Amino acid sequence: MNALVHRQTAGPREAARWNRGRILANNLRSVAGRAYPRIAGLAREPSWVFFEILLPFLTTSSFVFVYRALAAPPEYVGFVVLGGAMSAFWINVIWMMAAQLYWERDQGNLELYFAAPMDLMSVLFGMAIGGLVMSSTRGAVVLVIATLLYGVTFSVAQWALLLAVFVLTLAALYGLGMVLASLFLMWGREAWHLTQLLQEPVYFVSGLNFPVGRLGFLGAMAIATLPLAVGLDAMRQLAFAGSAVTLGTPTPEVEALILVAMTIVFLVAARFALRTLERLARREGRLVTRWR
Amino acid sequence: MTEAGPTPPAVETRGLERIYRIKPRPVTALAGVDVRVEPGEFFGLLGPNGAGKTTLIKILTTLLLPTSGSARVFGFDVVSETKQIRRIMNMVAGGEQSGYGILTTREQLWMFSQFYGLGTREGWRRVDELVELVGLTEQREQRVSTLSTGQRQKLNVARGLLNDPWILFLDEPTLGLDVGAARAVRELMTAWRAAVPGRTILLTTHYMAEADELCERIAIVDRGRILAIGTPAELKRRVQRESIFRLEVDRLAAGARALAPLPGVVSAVPASEADTGREAAGRGTVAITLVLRDDAALGGVVGALGELGARIVALRKSEPTLEDVFVELVGRGFEDEAEGDGARPPMPGAEPAAPGPSHTTHPHEPGEPSDEPLAT
Ligand SMILES: Nc1ncnc2c1ncn2[C@@H]1O[C@H](COP(=O)(O)OP(=O)(O)OP(=O)(O)O)[C@@H](O)[C@H]1O
Ligand SMILES: [Mg+2]
Numbered sequence: 001m002n003a004l005v006h007r008q009t010a011g012p013r014e015a016a017r018w019n020r021g022r023i024l025a026n027n028l029r030s031v032a033g034r035a036y037p038r039i040a041g042l043a044r045e046p047s048w049v050f051f052e053i054l055l056p057f058l059t060t061s062s063f064v065f066v067y068r069a070l071a072a073p074p075e076y077v078g079f080v081v082l083g084g085a086m087s088a089f090w091i092n093v094i095w096m097m098a099a100q101l102y103w104e105r106d107q108g109n110l111e112l113y114f115a116a117p118m119d120l121m122s123v124l125f126g127m128a129i130g131g132l133v134m135s136s137t138r139g140a141v142v143l144v145i146a147t148l149l150y151g152v153t154f155s156v157a158q159w160a161l162l163l164a165v166f167v168l169t170l171a172a173l174y175g176l177g178m179v180l181a182s183l184f185l186m187w188g189r190e191a192w193h194l195t196q197l198l199q200e201p202v203y204f205v206s207g208l209n210f211p212v213g214r215l216g217f218l219g220a221m222a223i224a225t226l227p228l229a230v231g232l233d234a235m236r237q238l239a240f241a242g243s244a245v246t247l248g249t250p251t252p253e254v255e256a257l258i259l260v261a262m263t264i265v266f267l268v269a270a271r272f273a274l275r276t277l278e279r280l281a282r283r284e285g286r287l288v289t290r291w292r
Numbered sequence: 293m294t295e296a297g298p299t300p301p302a303v304e305t306r307g308l309e310r311i312y313r314i315k316p317r318p319v320t321a322l323a324g325v326d327v328r329v330e331p332g333e334f335f336g337l338l339g340p341n342g343a344g345k346t347t348l349i350k351i352l353t354t355l356l357l358p359t360s361g362s363a364r365v366f367g368f369d370v371v372s373e374t375k376q377i378r379r380i381m382n383m384v385a386g387g388e389q390s391g392y393g394i395l396t397t398r399e400q401l402w403m404f405s406q407f408y409g410l411g412t413r414e415g416w417r418r419v420d421e422l423v424e425l426v427g428l429t430e431q432r433e434q435r436v437s438t439l440s441t442g443q444r445q446k447l448n449v450a451r452g453l454l455n456d457p458w459i460l461f462l463d464e465p466t467l468g469l470d471v472g473a474a475r476a477v478r479e480l481m482t483a484w485r486a487a488v489p490g491r492t493i494l495l496t497t498h499y500m501a502e503a504d505e506l507c508e509r510i511a512i513v514d515r516g517r518i519l520a521i522g523t524p525a526e527l528k529r530r531v532q533r534e535s536i537f538r539l540e541v542d543r544l545a546a547g548a549r550a551l552a553p554l555p556g557v558v559s560a561v562p563a564s565e566a567d568t569g570r571e572a573a574g575r576g577t578v579a580i581t582l583v584l585r586d587d588a589a590l591g592g593v594v595g596a597l598g599e600l601g602a603r604i605v606a607l608r609k610s611e612p613t614l615e616d617v618f619v620e621l622v623g624r625g626f627e628d629e630a631e632g633d634g635a636r637p638p639m640p641g642a643e644p645a646a647p648g649p650s651h652t653t654h655p656h657e658p659g660e661p662s663d664e665p666l667a668t
Contacts, residue, residue: 003425004487005456006418011299011490012331012366012458016376018409026409033406036399037392044394108389115353116407117378123407282357285312285350 018117030118031126038130042137053141056091060084060142063209064150075243076210078154079236081146083208086235088139089173090206090228092131094195097177100127101185101277102192105287114281120274124181128174154239161252162238168259169231175266176227182273185287186280207232213248223249227262230255300367302459302492303329303352307361310347310516321347323516324361329509331366331458332489334482336507337496338614344516345496346385349461352494353383365459379409381459384452386445386467393437397428400436401450408455422450426480442473449477453484459492460484466502478506500564500614510614512621519621528612531620534558537582537590540572540606541597548580554596556589557582559619577605583616 009015018026063080101124104110113123146152156162184191205215205222206229212219213233222229234255237243249255281287310322321344329335337345350356351363354374362369368376391400398419405415423432426446431439439447445465452460462481466474485491497503503510504524511521520527544550551560563572563579572579584590587609597604 003421004484006421007456008488009456012380013299015458016366016368016380018379022409029406029412032412033403036403037395040399041392041394107392109391111355112390112404113407115355115378115383117375117409118407282355285356
């Protein structure tokens with residue numbers, strides 16, 4: 001074979017027939033293919049990463065100082081540090097995942113992605129994984145530095161559950177991001193501005209910087225709807241086992257189940273939103289086209 | 293479904309219509325297109341801006357739904373069998389911007405290879421082959437954001453070949469390229485198609501010469517309709533019965549249209565840039581493409597020019613080009629859209645005298661304001 005003929009197929013009808021294995025492989029590779037630019041970009045623009053880490057770290061630090069000045073229970077410092085680390089993922093979901101398809105359209109990629117054989121869900125997964133790698137570095141750095149600097153002591157009794165809750169929190173968070181990505185493309189900039197506006201209130205009800213149980217009914221609502229709130233609460237209960245301040249919310253086991261439910265709901269919704277998006281785009285002749 | 297029997301047509305549309313429902317009025321981009329492209333053909337869609345070429349390509353590449361009618365690609369329906377079509381086609385548009393500026397040429401192509409179903413390592417091998425084929429070896433590790441327009445387009449072409457498509461849709465692939473780069477792209481396309489029997493290319497272009505050189509068959513499209521289909525030779529034969537002259541005069545205040553009403557004149561339009569228009573403009577003269585019923589009508593034109601105060605600088609009889617075919621079919625030149633034409637007016641904005649629905653307006657759309665009475 002040469003450059004003009006790479007894979008010789010018997011004919012167009014045969015070439016269009018892919019078995020399940022081929023379809024699966026195509027989608028898995030598409031995930032990796034889309035994650036690649038994210039990860040390559042991370043290595044190529046290190047200065048940007050610096051700011052991404054420094055800014056949330058400063059926010060976290062300011063809360064630490066406030067709690068110390070107020071002589072709050074020592075666990076609070078740990079809570080804030082954990083919240084600061086997890087905020088990396090939330091910021092990534094809101095600022096990048098949600099605006100992703102919008103941005104891809106302006107890059108001129110979206111039509112090509114629609115016209116390629118893979119499922120667009122795979123591209124979204126790829127973006128999520130790329131974003132995850134990026135945010136994980138950030139979250140880990142904040143966690144390690146703040147823990148050492150402010151002398152946080154963790155007491156973990158159930159490591160496996162903690163890990164599971166962490167993974168589930170990310171799954172639910174990025175699932176939500178995948179839903180938002182399609183919604184933003186359909187509703188345009190207004191939706192994006194709305195989320196920016198909601199960022200601080202969401203931080204607040206998620207209990208990023210204090211235990212969400214303190215919020216009473218509002219906290220309960222947050223636990224039922226916001227992956228960050230429920231995930232963070234469960235992780236705090238697990239990372240600071242036996243601490244009295246985490247009382248007033250469901251057990252971590254229950255919260256893990258809530259996260260599982262959220263993940264499923266968000267992934268189904270994301271798929272549905274993508275289908276709707278594609279249908280609308282093909283019917284209206286815009287949405288996915290650059291400049292329209 | 294069994295695969296018995298011959299390969300279905302590469303493209304087959306029946307009564308294909310596409311209306312964009314936009315403000316202030318719906319736009320009819322395709323007004324009933326019937327076209328059949330055989331496997332292995334190099335097929336061209338030739339037409340002016342807004343003719344509906346890109347719309348047709350978008351429908352065939354599953355990016356857009358038909359409003360009515362049907363379209364199939366190698367027998368697969370564009371509405372319901374999108375996945376199958378996406379596995380065997382690819383598309384490249386002129387001026388296409390895609391991918392991520394932060395990636396290098398190789399990386400970007402590799403990323404797309406993964407979307408198109410190539411293996412991880414197979415993808416890198418394929419990318420290296422194509423980078424060499426399109427002549428981007430020197431730029432292989434260069435960031436995409438730093439490529440020139442021509443290099444960028446080579447990258448797009450390489451992307452289009454990654455998955456060995458059975459049908460390749462090219463939407464003005466040489467747009468904005470210099471002569472050398474455009475030729476390179478054309479030669480590559482020709483060689484690529486010839487390498488495997490059955491590989492099909494559907495090309496849209498404004499460049500008559502490009503269509504003439506590359507395409508085995510051409511459909512001339514205007515206002516969402518196909519006006520004629522045939523080989524370039526067949527199409528030109530349609531206007532052979534008339535005499536075509538390239539006329540250059542020192543000045544002509546009233547423009548080419550002043551000649552249109554003269555007896556025996558089929559049409560008189562300014563020569564296109566590609567033809568003799570550019571050189572004439574350089575010399576400060578006026579170049580006109582004159583189609584006469586027969587040579588005898590020339591005497592009258594020459595006389596009239598004298599009366600109009602124009603002196604003939606050059607006059608030659610010419611073989612018909614695709615542009616002449618277009619002028620004959622549409623009644624206006626390819627590049628004088630805005631000007632209209634003296635010979636057979638559809639004035640821009642007005643309802644055309646020709647039968648069939650209008651290109652841009654659809655006055656009786658329910659719910660849309662219309663200044664015409666609905667009873668008509
Ligand atoms: N997404 C869209 N929404 C509304 N109208 C559209 C859209 N795309 C195209 N049109 C309209 O449909 C008609 C046909 O457009 P199309 O892009 O198919 O033409 P074309 O032949 O490709 O022209 P060009 O040579 O300029 O590329 C035009 O009148 C155009 O304004
Ligand atoms: Mg076009």
